[in-house]
Amino acid sequence: MPNLICSAINCLNNIDGLCTARIIHITGKDINSNNKTYCNTFRYRTLKNSLTNLRNTNLLGEIKQIFNKDSIVMSPKITCEINRCGYNFRGECISLKVQIYGINCNSDQCTECETFNEGNF
Numbered sequence: 665m666p667n668l669i670c671s672a673i674n675c676l677n678n679i680d681g682l683c684t685a686r687i688i689h690i691t692g693k694d695i696n697s698n699n700k701t702y703c704n705t706f707r708y709r710t711l712k713n714s715l716t717n718l719r720n721t722n723l724l725g726e727i728k729q730i731f732n733k734d735s736i737v738m739s740p741k742i743t744c745e746i747n748r749c750g751y752n753f754r755g756e757c758i759s760l761k762v763q764i765y766g767i768n769c770n771s772d773q774c775t776e777c778e779t780f781n782e783g784n785f
């Protein structure tokens with residue numbers, strides 16, 4: 665699973681730039697066009713959302729993180745609909761590192777997969 669860094673600190677899955685979700689889903693407004701990508705798993709941080717989101721929390725990853733502060737161990741599985749990205753293999757992201765942009769974002773469509781690359785690998 666890829667190491668994932670994310671700047672969407674308003675997302676309830678984000679702790680210190682790491683994503684605590686077990687699985688995230690990347691999509692786009694029109695996946696076959698050049699429209700930008702976004703993280704469909706973004707949830708705006710409210711108390712109610714925090715309590716209802718526990719099922720998609722990577723609790724094992726969070727525990728590992730407590731004991732291993734030196735390296736990034738939060739690694740959600742990434743499903744992805746962006747077939748034109750070279751890192752997409754049968755709907756899953758195979759990049760070893762993924763960076764999601766989301767500074768000041770209040771909704772999923774403000775975020776973006778910065779690792780998207782149209783090349784073939």
Ligand code: SF4
Pocket residue numbers: 668670671672675676677678679682683684685688703704705706707764766775
């Ligand atoms: S925006 Fe997506 S990648 Fe970033 S913390 Fe939220 S769920 Fe995780």
Ligand code: SF4
Pocket residue numbers: 690701742744745746749750751752753756757758759762777778779780781
């Ligand atoms: S790098 Fe490509 S395959 Fe991986 S999540 Fe981003 S757009 Fe999807």
